Every structure is written in structure tokens, then in C-alpha cells.
Amino acid sequence: MKRRNILVIFFAIFIIILLHYFGVTIWLDNKIRSLFNLSSSAVYNISTKYNNNLEFESTDELKKEYLELIEKYNNNVVDKTQLTLLTEENDNLREQLNFLDKETISIGADVISRSTDVLRNTIVINRGLEDGVLMDLPVITGRGFYIGKIKRVDSNSSVVQLISDQYSRVASTVLNKEKSIGVVEGGFGLSLQMNLIPQNEYISVGEDVITSGLEENIPYGLILGHIDIVEKEPYQPFQKALLSPYVNLNKIQTVSVLLTL
């Protein structure tokens, strides 16, 4: 290959980076994205359905899982009743105190693709600037499972940095007696790690971890996961905990972006 050709290619890269930086290529980028969003979302949706099949090694295992689910269901029924009563009580008390709360609305979005970059853990959703999505807004799935925050916004799509991404940091609270605070970090495969938990506070396996609300845009109470392992060294100022998210981050199909008003 001639030296001139090499120069042409590097010149083209330079020009594209420059045009992109000044926003000249936005129109073209959006056209390319909308074309590839269609194909990637089709393949992604089929793959999540295909990969969502449950597999049990034996009938005993299935039976055990079934009995555990029944027990969890019964506990949830009790919890739900108590929650309804507490919600009513809370609403009444807030009304009496004229409590001003931030209203949170959300918009639903479909996951259209997932990152294949080993160093990053992101998903692409089909909502963007035109739908009111902004940088650093929290993204949840289900009725409040925090999965990450917006890290790139384009006109019709956005990229969500998942909590399992190694650059992800979120202020969090353990639902224990002391309401211990810490920071949940990604980069540990399927698990999460909660750091900076004060050494003198007692945390135990199975306790839930939620967002602490100490971070801008991220409200209090979004569920992050539950504690699997506690790492406590007497000579360290802080203790650590390994968490398991409740949601399988590789198989998310729909999410909601929280827009705080």
C-alpha cells in the first residue's frame, strides 16, 4: 500500500473526529444509528427470549426451588399488606406536615443492544434527547431495581452504564439497624462490591442494599441487591461487602428512566 493511502486514511479519521466534535456529523450519525438500532434490537430481543429459558438439573432441584418460591410468596403477601398500611399512614402524615416532595416521573424504554466491550458494561436503549433523557439520570427496571445511569445521549437512543460496569459508583445504604452507608462499585463480574462501610457498624448476609439518595439525580430507596459476603478486617478503617443484584443485568428487556421534576 502506498504511503499516500495511509495518510488519506489517517486524515479521514482526523476529519471525522473533528466533525464529530463540532457536531457536524450528528445527522449522519443518527441515520446510521436508526438503521442499526432496528437490526440490533431484533437480534437482542430474540436472544433474551431464547436465553431466558430456565434449566433445572433434576426434579428435586425444581421441587426445592418451587418450595422456596412458595415460602417467599407467602412472606411477600404479609409484607405487601404491611406496606399498604404503612404507605397510607405515611401519606396521611406527609399531608398533615405539608411535606413537599420531588415528583418523579419515568419514561419506559426498550433495550436494543448490549455492549460487547470487555472493559465496559453498557446497554443501549431506544430513548434519547427527544424523549427528555439527559446525562446521569438513573435507570431502573421492574418497580425500582436500580440498574445504572445514562452516560451517553443521542437524539433517539441512549447508552446506560450498568451498575456492574467498572466505572460505576453509586452512593448506597444497607437496610440494617444503623442504615450503614457506603459506595457500591462495579467491575466484579456479576457481583457488585460495597465499599467504605464504617467498621463499627454491623452488617450481615442477606440484608438488602438500596440507593442512599446522597447523590444528585438518584433518589433514595432504589434497590441495588442483597449482601452475599461481608469482608471485615480489624486493621482496616472500613469494611466491604459483596452484593448480588436481584436483576440479571445481561437479560434486561425493558427499563425506565427516572426524570425528576
Next chain:
Amino acid sequence: MQTILTITKTILSVILLLFFHFIIAFFLPNPVNTINIFFIYFVLFIIGWEKSIVIWIAFFIFYIFELYSVVPLGFIIVPGIISVMTIYLLYVNVFTNRSWFTSFIMVVIAISINRLLYLFLVYVLNYASGISSIVIKNFFIDLFWELVLTSVISSLLFYLLSKKYNRFSRDKVNMIL
């Protein structure tokens, strides 16, 4: 007319490659989903056709990846282009034979350059942003599987293609002589 045909072929190649990439990444279990179909295509294209248009195909593919990435623009396209250009120049100027081993080595070189250059850029960015450290254990595990699986499949495909098509079976030195 020839130019339009080349552009159409290039666009079709890019679309098909991305489609197959999505299928491999989303459907296959780990570590099989680390197979890098792009580098298999680039290497076989270079060996079979020896045309520099492969660099432009790589350019478009990596540009599309940039559009969905959270890293600064250039972090994917620059290592991608450099890796493809390196194997192209190596094949044209250094390698003297068409064999499964050439295909194997080219895949290993291309993927290694691409991934390590990307890692270097990420480290530079982290250093500039004040981020202390990143976990790279998984990066090297995935890189290992990507190298092994992609190079084996590339060699296997080369072997099959050389049995069927003359283009892949001709010896490079004899052809020149």
C-alpha cells in the same frame, strides 16, 4: 459503475458483518461469544484479495461501534484501523506464504494490537481523569479466549476455503515467480 458496485459491496459487507457479530455476541454462551468475526473477515479478505479496501471496511465498522460507545471518539476506530493496517502491510511486505498458519498469526497479531492499544488508551484516559485503577483480569481472560477461538476458526475457514477456491490455495511466492 465499478465504484458504485464497490461501495454497495462494502456497505453490504458491513451490514452483514455487524448482523453476524450481534448473533455471536447475544446468542452464544461465554466464552464462545468472544469470537471476533470482524478479524476473521479482515484476515481472509487480505489473504484472498490483497486489496486495501479492507481498511475502509474496517473504518466503517469501527465507526459504527464508536456511535454506541461511552469512550471518547477515536478509542475504538484508531486501534481498529492500526491493527488492520498492520496485518495488511505485514501480509503484503513480509509474509511470503498463504497457509493456515499465516491466517492464524495474522489474527493473533491483529487482535493483540487492537486490544492492547485500546487498553493503553483507556489507561491514558484514566490517568488524565484521575481514576486510580481498573480491574483488567476479565479483560485478559476474554482476550485469551478471543485469540484462541478466533485464530482457530480463522485457520479452519482458511483451510476449507483453500480446498474449494483457487484464490486461497495458490502459493504466494510461486504466483510472483
